[in-house]
Amino acid sequence: MTTKDDSRQSKAGTTCDTDVVSGECSPAEGAVGRGAFALLGRLMAPYRPLAVAALVTLLLDTIGTLYVPTELSALLNSAIGAQGMGPLWDHALRMLVAAVVGSGSCVASYFLAARLAADVGRDLRVSVYRKSLELSASDFERFGTGSMITRTMGDANVVQQTIVMCFVMILPVPVIAVTSVVLAWGIDPAMGQVLVAIAVAMTVVSLVAIRRSAPIFLHLQEFVDRMNVRLRETITGVRVIRAFGRERRERRHLDETFEAYAENAVRVNLIFSVADCTTFFLMNVVEVLFVWLGADRVGVHAMQIGSISALVQFAIILLFFMMMAQFAMLQVPRALACLTRATELLELEPSIKDSVREAPTPPAEELLANERESPVAEFDHVDFRFDDASEDTLHDLSFAVRRGEICAIIGNTGSGKSTIAKMLLRFHDVTGGELRVAGRDVRDRSLADLRSRMAYVPQRAWLFSGTIASNLRMAAPDATDDELWHALDTAQASFVRELPQGLEARVTQGGTNFSGGQRQRLAIARALARKADLYVFDDSFSALDYKTDAALRHALSSELGASARLIIAQRVSTIRDADQILVLKDGRQVGLGAHDQLVETCPTYQAIVESQQRGGDLRG
Numbered sequence: 001m002t003t004k005d006d007s008r009q010s011k012a013g014t015t016c017d018t019d020v021v022s023g024e025c026s027p028a029e030g031a032v033g034r035g036a037f038a039l040l041g042r043l044m045a046p047y048r049p050l051a052v053a054a055l056v057t058l059l060l061d062t063i064g065t066l067y068v069p070t071e072l073s074a075l076l077n078s079a080i081g082a083q084g085m086g087p088l089w090d091h092a093l094r095m096l097v098a099a100v101v102g103s104g105s106c107v108a109s110y111f112l113a114a115r116l117a118a119d120v121g122r123d124l125r126v127s128v129y130r131k132s133l134e135l136s137a138s139d140f141e142r143f144g145t146g147s148m149i150t151r152t153m154g155d156a157n158v159v160q161q162t163i164v165m166c167f168v169m170i171l172p173v174p175v176i177a178v179t180s181v182v183l184a185w186g187i188d189p190a191m192g193q194v195l196v197a198i199a200v201a202m203t204v205v206s207l208v209a210i211r212r213s214a215p216i217f218l219h220l221q222e223f224v225d226r227m228n229v230r231l232r233e234t235i236t237g238v239r240v241i242r243a244f245g246r247e248r249r250e251r252r253h254l255d256e257t258f259e260a261y262a263e264n265a266v267r268v269n270l271i272f273s274v275a276d277c278t279t280f281f282l283m284n285v286v287e288v289l290f291v292w293l294g295a296d297r298v299g300v301h302a303m304q305i306g307s308i309s310a311l312v313q314f315a316i317i318l319l320f321f322m323m324m325a326q327f328a329m330l331q332v333p334r335a336l337a338c339l340t341r342a343t344e345l346l347e348l349e350p351s352i353k354d355s356v357r358e359a360p361t362p363p364a365e366e367l368l369a370n371e372r373e374s375p376v377a378e379f380d381h382v383d384f385r386f387d388d389a390s391e392d393t394l395h396d397l398s399f400a401v402r403r404g405e406i407c408a409i410i411g412n413t414g415s416g417k418s419t420i421a422k423m424l425l426r427f428h429d430v431t432g433g434e435l436r437v438a439g440r441d442v443r444d445r446s447l448a449d450l451r452s453r454m455a456y457v458p459q460r461a462w463l464f465s466g467t468i469a470s471n472l473r474m475a476a477p478d479a480t481d482d483e484l485w486h487a488l489d490t491a492q493a494s495f496v497r498e499l500p501q502g503l504e505a506r507v508t509q510g511g512t513n514f515s516g517g518q519r520q521r522l523a524i525a526r527a528l529a530r531k532a533d534l535y536v537f538d539d540s541f542s543a544l545d546y547k548t549d550a551a552l553r554h555a556l557s558s559e560l561g562a563s564a565r566l567i568i569a570q571r572v573s574t575i576r577d578a579d580q581i582l583v584l585k586d587g588r589q590v591g592l593g594a595h596d597q598l599v600e601t602c603p604t605y606q607a608i609v610e611s612q613q614r615g616g617d618l619r620g
Contacts, residue, residue, distance in 0.1 A: 035347065036339035040159075043120045050119070054112035054167055057105045062172050064102020066179050069313035071095040073187075076306030113167035121160030124342060128152045131345055136352040137427045138387050143345065146229035151345060154224050155338035162335035165328035173325045180314040187307045188297060191290065195315055198286050202279065202319055206326040209275035213268050213330045220268075220334060223261040230257045236510075272327060279323040286315040351387070352429050354447050374439035375400035376453075376534045376564040377424055383432030384419060392431070393419060394587045399580070401534060401564045406557075408567045408575035410608060411584030417568045418459055421538045424566070425451055438533065455527035457540040459568075461519040463511030468496060469503040471511075471522065475530040484529060490555045491525035492548050493518070516543040524552070534564045541567075541574050549574055572612050581605070 044051060075091035128151055132140065140148070177199055185192030234241065234250055241250050294308035377400065384394040394416045401407040409417050422428050423435055426442055435442050442450055455475060463471050472484045479487075484503060488496050495518060499505040511519045520543045527535060535556075541549050553574065556565065569575045576595045583591030583598060583605045591602030598605040 035343035036336045039339050039343045039346065040120075043123055044116070046123075047116050047119055050112060050116045054109055054116060055171070057109040057112060058167065058172060059175065060105035061102050061109050062175050062179070064098045064105060065317060066176065066183065066314070067098040068095050068102070069310045069317070070183065071098065072313070073304075073306045073310035076309055110164075110168055113164050116167070117160045117163035120163060121156045124156045124159060125152055127346060128156070128342055131348070134350050135348070136350055136429075137422065139348060139351055144229065146226075146232055150224050150228055151338075151341055155341055158331070158338045159335050159342075162328070162331045165331055169321070169324040169328040170332075173321050176318055176321050180318045184311055184314050187311060188303050190297070191293065191303075191311050194286070194289060194293065195311070195318070198282060198315060199318060199322070202282055202322045205275055205278050205282075206322060206329065209271050209326060210329050210333075213271045215333075216264050216268050219264055220261070223257075223264065227257055227261060230254055268330070272330065275326055276323065279319060279326070283316055283319050286319065287312050290315060352426055374436070375402045376438060377401040377566070378436045379420075379433070380436065381433035382423070382430045382435055384416070384423060384428065385431045386428075392587065395589075396433070397582075397589050398433075399582050399589070399592055401566050402579075403533070403564050404562055405579040406565045406567060406575075406577070408569060408578035408581045409584065410569060410572070410575060410581060410605070412586070414586075415584040416587045417584060418538050421456070421536050421566065421568060424534070424536060425454060425456060453533045454536055455530040455532040455534075456536045457520075457523050457527045457538060459538045459540070461511065461516070461523035461540070461543075463507050463514070463519060463522060465509040466507055467501075467504050468499075468507060468522065471507055472503075472526045472529045475526045479529050484525075487525040487528040488522075490528050490559045491521045492544075492552045492555065493521040493525050496522075517545070517548070520544060521548075521552075528559065532563065534566065535560055537565070537567045537569075539568050539570060542570060546573065553577070572609050583608075 071091045071094045075088060075095070128148075132148055132152070143151070181192055181195055181199070184195045230253065234254060241247055290311045291308060294303060294305075294311060297303040298305050298308070379397045379399050382394065382397040383392050385392045397420070399407065409420060411417055419428060423430055424437070424442075426447060429443065437445065437450060437453065464474070469481070469484060472487060473479055476483070481503060488494075496502060496505065507513065511522065514522065520540055524537070524540055527537075541552065544552065549571075550573075567575055567578065572595075575581055578595070580593060581591070581595060581598055582589060583602050585604045590604045591598050593601070599609060
């Protein structure tokens with residue numbers, strides 16, 4: 001069960017086109033783009049002072065962390081040398097101050113890094129979401145709904161977490177490594193050389209782990225995309241799955257998807273576990289080595305016994321931070337992959353752009369007069385072709401929708417009826433000819449101005465989670481309760497008055513707590529709440545019974561008598577009273593006229609009527 005939105009997601013230019021079961025990925029597509037670093041720089045630019053403050057507190061934390069072992073060594077050496085209590089108290093006080101400063105700086109650095117990451121993550125989510133609102137229907141289908149959700153939420157979370165890790169786990173390592181080696185070398189050059197060797201060994205282990213894990217991390221976000229798609233379509237279509245008894249099949253497909261993700265995650269965890277165990281082993285080795293070598297150096301009076309404690313602490317601190325950096329570095333390729341995916345989306349030029357020429361405000365009198373005289377919508381030899389199609393979907397359409405009239409469209413399935421409605425709203429742009437609204441090409445109007453003139457009822461009556469009132473006010477934010485009730489009455493949605501909460505009755509996502517006919521009537525009421533020049537009904541009466549259909553059409557005629565109405569329908573009974581009916585066949589205009597005229601002159605329309613009125617008079 002693959003939806004149209006999600007079926008094309010593998011073509012979206014994602015970071016890695018990974019097979020769900022095999023986990024294979026093309027290296028060319030899996031490569032991280034350079035734009036990831038540029039995007040990260042743009043996101044962090046407004047927060048430079050916050051980043052600097054985090055780095056300063058991080059430096060103080062590092063200094064405090066390394067200063068404590070130094071003073072501990074001096075304290076032990078003073079105690080062993082029987083220099084009295086005065087030096088001991090001095091060293092103890094310095095250790096306390098260093099611990100307090102280091103701890104306070106640690107808390108501050110974590111807070112500042114988390115705040116920086118949260119701000120960057122928020123800006124990334126907002127940017128991706130706003131960009132998604134700018135995309136045309138064809139642009140959006142390149143990515144798919146599941147991928148868009150992952151890019152907005154999951155990818156931003158990965159970037160946010162990685163920023164925190166970089167600040168608190170990776171950036172301190174160079175300072176700690178250099179300082180630890182210098183301090184150890186100052187105590188004893190031989191011990192300093194040992195620490196350098198251990199650090200190099202740890203670096204090799206980390207690089208091997210990162211090299212083996214990074215490609216797998218690059219794949220994981222793609223697996224998340226696939227899981228989102230599978231879960232979304234399975235949960236949405238659960239009734240169909242149950243109706244056909246396909247639970248076992250869908251469970252098996254989900255298990256394959258989850259198993260593919262789990263196998264890759266286990267591989268990463270296994271690599272990290274080996275590296276983690278190796279690090280702890282090196283910690284123990286270096287501790288034993290320093291004690292053993294230190295005892296020998298103390299025995300020949302080349303080093304004081306308290307210095308052994310400092311050397312062990314330097315080694316443990318260095319290896320611990322290198323181990324944490326190793327874990328954080330494994331997240332960096334994944335974060336860069338997420339940034340690359342975001343860059344792909346943010347740098348995409350929408351195929352439909354808002355007009356740079358804005359309509360005059362207020363319009364000139366002659367412009368208003370021209371708009372009143374012109375058809376509300378006029379198709380002038382319009383052609384349309386989808387981006388991935390080899391031939392036109394619509395061919396040479398020429399008709400007009402006028403004020404106070406009903407224009408209906410009927411035709412065989414796949415003839416392009418709904419595409420006409422989407423072109424009016426500029427969800428798609430014409431590829432040939434000209435489409436004018438109120439006398440002006442739609443491409444010369446701003447999208448806000450164009451869509452404010454229309455009220456649209458989509459083919460799929462989609463409702464949003466909230467209340468009935470909040471759904472209706474999407475079309476008219478300032479509508480009063482009385483106006484909403486009027487719209488509901490016109491739409492024959494009398495069932496709302498029977499609900500205990502009335503307008504405040506809850507609506508689940510998609511309106512699944514209402515029947516198909518109730519959802520359609522609520523969607524129609526939402527459109528009627530707006531005062532528009534053109535009302536577009538895209539097969540919006542299909543779930544209504546004949547009696548409700550007739551009552552609704554009668555109410556619309558009384559309510560919208562002065563406005564233009566475009567009705568796309570499958571039933572002849574819904575459109576027989578239209579002022580003009582456009583008949584489509586395979587994307588071509590094969591008839592245009594009133595019902596009686598088409599019954600006499602249009603074979604395609606005759607066939608449609610005959611199929612719906614077997615044995616009856618074609619004139620009804």
